[in-house]
Amino acid sequence: MIRRVTGTAAGVALLIGLAACGGGSDKAAEAKTLTYWMFQDRTPQAGEVVEKLRTDFEKANGVTVKIVKIPKDDYNTKLGSAIASGSVPDVGILDQPLVSRYALDGTIKEMPAGTVDEKAYYEGALNTNRVNDKLYGLPVDHTAVALFYNKKFVPAPPKTWDELKQMTAKIHQDDPKTAGMVVPKGDGYGAWMWPGIVAGAGGSLVDEKDKKILFDQQPGVDALQLWVDLLPSSPRAITDSDKAFENGLAGMMISGPWDVANIKDQFPDLQFGTAPLPYKTQPAGNIGGENAVVFTKGKNADLAWKWLAYLTNSDNNTKLSQALGGFPTNIAAAERDAATFGPDQAAFLEQLKVAQARPALPQWIQINDEIIAPAIESALSGKVTSQQALSDAAAKTRALLGWTG
Amino acid sequence: MAYFIIFLLYPALSALYYSFTDWDLRTDAAWVGLANYADLIFDDVKYPHFWKSVQVTLQYTLIAVPLTLGTALAQALLLNAIRRGSNVFRLLLFLPVVTAEAAVGAIWRWLYDPQYGLVNSFLGLFGIPGQNWLNTPELVIPALAFIAAWQCGISMIIYLAGLKGIPDSIREAAIIDGATPVQRFWRVVFPMLRPTTFYLLVTGVIAALQVFGLVYVIFSGGGGKSVTGGPEQSGLTYVLHLYLFAFRYDAMGAACAMSFILFVFIMIITALQFKFVKQEAS
Numbered sequence: 001m002i003r004r005v006t007g008t009a010a011g012v013a014l015l016i017g018l019a020a021c022g023g024g025s026d027k028a029a030e031a032k033t034l035t036y037w038m039f040q041d042r043t044p045q046a047g048e049v050v051e052k053l054r055t056d057f058e059k060a061n062g063v064t065v066k067i068v069k070i071p072k073d074d075y076n077t078k079l080g081s082a083i084a085s086g087s088v089p090d091v092g093i094l095d096q097p098l099v100s101r102y103a104l105d106g107t108i109k110e111m112p113a114g115t116v117d118e119k120a121y122y123e124g125a126l127n128t129n130r131v132n133d134k135l136y137g138l139p140v141d142h143t144a145v146a147l148f149y150n151k152k153f154v155p156a157p158p159k160t161w162d163e164l165k166q167m168t169a170k171i172h173q174d175d176p177k178t179a180g181m182v183v184p185k186g187d188g189y190g191a192w193m194w195p196g197i198v199a200g201a202g203g204s205l206v207d208e209k210d211k212k213i214l215f216d217q218q219p220g221v222d223a224l225q226l227w228v229d230l231l232p233s234s235p236r237a238i239t240d241s242d243k244a245f246e247n248g249l250a251g252m253m254i255s256g257p258w259d260v261a262n263i264k265d266q267f268p269d270l271q272f273g274t275a276p277l278p279y280k281t282q283p284a285g286n287i288g289g290e291n292a293v294v295f296t297k298g299k300n301a302d303l304a305w306k307w308l309a310y311l312t313n314s315d316n317n318t319k320l321s322q323a324l325g326g327f328p329t330n331i332a333a334a335e336r337d338a339a340t341f342g343p344d345q346a347a348f349l350e351q352l353k354v355a356q357a358r359p360a361l362p363q364w365i366q367i368n369d370e371i372i373a374p375a376i377e378s379a380l381s382g383k384v385t386s387q388q389a390l391s392d393a394a395a396k397t398r399a400l401l402g403w404t405g
Numbered sequence: 406m407a408y409f410i411i412f413l414l415y416p417a418l419s420a421l422y423y424s425f426t427d428w429d430l431r432t433d434a435a436w437v438g439l440a441n442y443a444d445l446i447f448d449d450v451k452y453p454h455f456w457k458s459v460q461v462t463l464q465y466t467l468i469a470v471p472l473t474l475g476t477a478l479a480q481a482l483l484l485n486a487i488r489r490g491s492n493v494f495r496l497l498l499f500l501p502v503v504t505a506e507a508a509v510g511a512i513w514r515w516l517y518d519p520q521y522g523l524v525n526s527f528l529g530l531f532g533i534p535g536q537n538w539l540n541t542p543e544l545v546i547p548a549l550a551f552i553a554a555w556q557c558g559i560s561m562i563i564y565l566a567g568l569k570g571i572p573d574s575i576r577e578a579a580i581i582d583g584a585t586p587v588q589r590f591w592r593v594v595f596p597m598l599r600p601t602t603f604y605l606l607v608t609g610v611i612a613a614l615q616v617f618g619l620v621y622v623i624f625s626g627g628g629g630k631s632v633t634g635g636p637e638q639s640g641l642t643y644v645l646h647l648y649l650f651a652f653r654y655d656a657m658g659a660a661c662a663m664s665f666i667l668f669v670f671i672m673i674i675t676a677l678q679f680k681f682v683k684q685e686a687s
Contacts, residue, residue: 073625077652084430084657101655107431188633240540241520249520366654369633370453377637399450 032063034303037079037092039072039290039324042258046323053320057310063303083107083297090298091307093290094137096128101362103136108293111135115305120314124287125329127357138308139329141321142289144351145193145256147275148263153178153251157275161200161226164252164278171251172233179238182245182253183230186377188369192286193254194376196277197223199284199356206359206397212405215372216387216394222280224379224386231380246270256288257348258325274347287355289326327352363400371396424661434658441662452659457638458646461546465642466613469550474605477560478598482590484561485568495562502558510622513552514539539623542639549640552619560605567601568594596687603684610678611671617644643667 041047054065068089070078076095082088094102102108111129116138118126125139149157153171158164168180184190195205203219206212214220238249245253246267254277263270277285292311294304311320314332318340321328327341327348328334334349341349358364375393379386398404424441426434444451480498484491501509516523517538525535538548571594579589595602620640625632632649634641643663651660 080430080652080655080657101429102431105429105432185636187636236540237519237535237537240537241518242515244520247520363654369649369653373633374453374638381637396450396453 033066034063034091034300034307035066035068035089035298036307037068037070037075037089039075039093040069041323042325043323046325049319049323053311053316057307061303061306065307083295086297088295088297090300091292091294091304093140094293096287096289096291097358097364097368099129099136099291099293100131100360100364102293103131103134104362106296108136109296109301111137111294111305116309116312120331121312121329122331122334122352124352124355124357125289128287128289128360129291129293130357131360137291137293138312140290140292140308140311141317141324141326142287142329142352142355143256143258143326144285144287144348144355145196145254145277146285146347146351147252147277148245148255148259149252149273149275150245150248150250151271151273152248154273157273158278160278161280165226165229168230168233168251172235177238177249179234179244179250180252181230181234182239182250183227183234183380184254184376186373186375186380188373190376191368191373192288194223194286194372195356195358196284196286196351197226199286199354200277200279200282202281204356206361207405208359208361210405211401211403213394213397213403216390219280220390221386224376224390226280227376228379228382228386243267245272257327257345260344261325274344276347276350283350283354285351285355287352287357289329290324361401367397367400371400420661420664423658424665426658428658428661429655430657431655437658441659442666445659445662445666452650454634454638454641454646455663458634458641458643461634461639461641462614462616462643464546465550465616466610468547469553469613469616470606470609472550472554473557473560473609474602476554477557477605478564478602480557480561481564481568482594484565495565498561499558501556506618507622509552509556510619510625514623517548539640540636542635542637545635545639549616549619549623552623553613553616560609563605564598564601567598571597599683599686603678603682606682607675607678610674614667614671614674615644616642617648620645621648 038050041050050067054067057063058065075093076098079088079092079094094108099108103110111134118135121139122142125142126135128139128142129135129137147157153174154167158167164181171178171180184193198205198215198220201219201222203214203217203223205215205220207214234250238244241247241249244250245255246263248270260274263272276283292308294301294308298304310316312330314330314336317328317330317333318337322340327345328337338349361367371393375389378384379389384392423434425436425438427437427441428434445455449455484494484498487494515521519525519535519537519540522535522538524538529535536544538544575593575597576589579593584592620634620642621632624635624640632645634645644667647660647663647667650656650663
């Protein structure tokens, strides 16, 4: 009996403790404190850059910025739980495809007019924050994928799909133990890169305004067929090996700027170059990167927008985006600091000029993972033709979205 | 009692409530009654891979549980037989259990590597051609089950305790009666271990039906790449599917419904085992 009483008492005490945590603390201090959530630093140097930006901002504005760093893999899980339990940060990073979802259900705030000059940013990056023609955040950094090639096998990078196909065939023919290229897979990551290939054939995935699916039309079919055609000269048994390109087992791969640093660090002997993605009719690419938004339930919205404008202004954006592993979204910053990126990054900068934002549909992640990725996989595995796979995927997407076009 | 209410009953009941709602964690939950359950089971537009995940999980359970129990029992018998150095082997065989899941995933990705993997090199000794284990849909589940069997340390310890509990007099009596080692195992040791086997079977099935961490780390590969469950969803286990809907596709209501379907299924399976599997030592 005594034990039960103590148990209950402890429970009550615990509840009170929990309640106290949730309650408001000193109001005066609160007005000057901003909580910012971001991904964990990639390198110690990146941490220093962020720290410097934070202290400078604090000094200039007489406020406190509390930065919470969360591993990227856990970020959305933590953010979702925080929002559900009402303990949201004031401002934080948000994955590009989540912006439309969060904007449509009112979780994040529309950016007040006049916060920044929209012309100061690259259009593709800014558009990843745009939902129904309204801006809901600012791009902190952006990134794109490009073609990595091993100089041992590829003397000059291919510019067109035909050259790419010839080159992969030749690499594999010269040495059957070497794959021409690491062909992306039908998984979430491959499905993320695929729109850039479709755009290279002059197509796009959906028409949001007219509610039409476009990825099953000719450019989409051609883009998928390109990957199917590359596979025979790029066997999976070779390219599925860990770091096949880095170990010299594959002539080419598609990846992002983060791998430039990784390869130089871990494979200093590999002679590689980067080039814009080969295309069919026009240079194109996809876009990735980090957006930052202001949460509706957070405090100090004015200060939050000020902080975001500060992170993306022409003075700071290059340093910050380099620390994050991407490129500045601020045009003035990018142009002024172009020389600091070095020749290996030039291909990505080229790509960013032609990069296109993903469809701003709240269901896009699910469509990407559950419909487009399996469609790509079924075509790559040879179970159905590219056209069948995409027609089927388009039908499923229409059914999910309730579209007719 | 308070612990029970706050940390077990309250979350379970709220999950049950949310399973009847359409909830994305951010906006207010909207009551939809049984729609989540009906859609999961019948609507393959909204949940194209629900039944695939059920199938993957059942296949995994059917392979992983017997394999784990068999490995654990074999290891326990070996440990029980040796007199010297048994502590060292006990430690070695138990190590896989205490190794962090992320490290286990990284190591096995490397062991299964189609070019450099030790698994293929080992098979090569017997002239068996190398396989692309983690990227061939048919091989994904056996490959995962094998890792589970490798991690059987806890079952092994429990079996070892069971073996130590068999009185020497029974064994000696069998020897005097002229029973061969094989007869002794099947007629004496194994029946005496029946309560242990039953316990491990029930808990093993429950754990296998909920497998998540292993597939998550194996297929994310630490590259920050999105986890869609391996080639052609061949490794999309039920709980991974649930996790994706809860935290990646923002359908917490449906995810809660999935967790209750799993809960009911586990209850049924466990009840069936209690009814039909022999539990008493004989």
